[in-house]
Amino acid sequence: MNNSTKNIVTRFPPSPTGLLHVGSLRTALFNFYFAKKNNGEMKFRLEDTNREKWKQEYEDNIIQSMDFFLGIKIENPIRQSDRVEVYKKYILKLIESGKAYISNEAPKEAGERSQVIRFKNPNIKFKFNDLILGDIENDTTDLGDFVIAKDLDHALYHLTVVVDDFEMGITHVIRGQDHITNTPRQILIQEALGAPRPFYAHIPLILAPDKTKLSKRHGATAVSDYLFQGFLPEALVNFLSLIGWNPGDEREILSLEELINEFTLEKVHKNGAVFDVQKLTWMNKEYIKLLDNDKLLKYVLKFLPISIKNLPGFSTEMLVRLLPIIRDRIAIFSDIDDMAISGDLDYFFKKPKYEKSLLKTTEFIPELLSMIENLNDNDFTAELIKTRIWDFATEKGRGNVLWPMRVALSGAVKSPDPFTLAAILGKYETMERLKFAVNK
RNA sequence: GGCCCUAUCGUCUAUCGGUUAGGACAUAAGCUUUUCAAGCUUAGAAGCAGAGUUCGACUCUCUGUAGGGUCACCA
Secondary structure, three states, X not given: OOOOOOOOEEEEOOOOXXXXXXXXXXXXXXXXXXXXXXXXXEEEXXXXXXXXXXXXXXXXXXXXXXXXXXXXXXXXXXXXXXXXXXXXXXXXXXXXXXXXXEEEOOOOOOOOOOEEEEEOOOOOEEEEEEOOOEEEEEEHHHHOOOEEEEEOOEEOHHHHHHHHHHHOOXXXXXXXXXXXXXXXXXXXXXXXXXXXXXXXXXXXXXXXXXXXXXXXXXXXXXHHHHHHHOOOHHHHHHHHHOOOOOOOOOOOOOOHHHHHHHOOHHHOOOOOEEOOHHHHHHHHHHHHHHOXXXXXXXXXXXXXXXXXXXXXXXXXXXXXXXXXXXXHHOOOOOHHHHHHHOOOOHHHOOOOOOOHHHHOOOOOHHHHHHHHHOOOHHHOOHHXXXXXXXXXXXXXXXXXXXXXXXXXXXOOOOOOOHHHHHHHHOXXXXXXXXXXXXXX
């Protein structure tokens, strides 16, 4: 079992019959980490033999995701639909050697054939070693003579997997635990073909809050759904990696490189784990904190509602100044929508509207005005504005000074502090709004 | 139902026979330079049950219980 001398080859074989599922991404991740960590490679292939469920859209979604999340560019993917002749060769070989046979049947359902190709089950007991689960025992008698192809030109899953893994030189099959019961069939076919048995590692399933396998009825399952909601790809990768695995210490925020370096199959759990969106959300916030301003601006622009962009006073310059506020107040980018809806954004781009009574008092605004007047344009930072005003506010009562100032600037019951607001709005606009308030 | 797998706070997890069972998310309370957000501090919260093995079990064994996966001419 010395893998270090042999080149490790893992694989990620998605089926383009749906958008890339978070569980599939995680499987890809573990295959990728394991291969990279051991100087091996992860191969990709499209299991597209089911033409009824196939869609170009799904295929594009999967291939783009590989690039987006892992930086893997897939040029000419190996696709099973191109390999009909290859499978045919193996099916023939199996039939010729008596390991499979053409079986006449009475179709049970519409679309079923009256003739299929079945594998001749040797009905044996054996066990295989799973790198995560340990020895797993099987009695293949339960499996019967299962169907491996509809006909010579239509090989089915178990056959194609075994043939492809064999021809692609796959050494480690890392896949979800829902494939455990498929493994005995595949091993049987391998042995009938004289193909070597790869190492198997069945990783625990990602569960929904009700502890069942995460599926569409539980809400978002496609990685693209999460992207649309404004989760960062690196946060999703980090989060998914920590389901059923951890580095063995208390780190939780790990980069792709760290993930690769720390990954071992030994540390993968045996039991399924619930996909906790709250924790993902927290993690996403951690990643937003880490984003540089250019990237943050790009994301904000992408998620900023059109109602804000269409405001006559809208400007990217103002948005850039607003970035620290937005960064602080969102966990996922769709939160920007909520900010806009609750009116936490528009007053930066247009004069606020509010009832006079909200100001409580305008008594000290004239003094505020003169203090701000004296501030240098270039030094109009939150820190300096605060320094200038603080003692005065303390003397007159902070609530009497700061609250009206904040309301004059924002028109809102809640908002960032008045110094920050003033700095973002700039000296001119701050004075305008203050004057407006005092004249109200 | 058959077969297979699993079992530590609500959730993700640490512990690889000896710990006051640790951390994170979430929750609650409190603090901070007006409000909101953020931040900080603190608190509550767990070994499925029963037998063994052992000087000593969350940890090893067995049984039970519970949960999950899978039983296609899909992948």
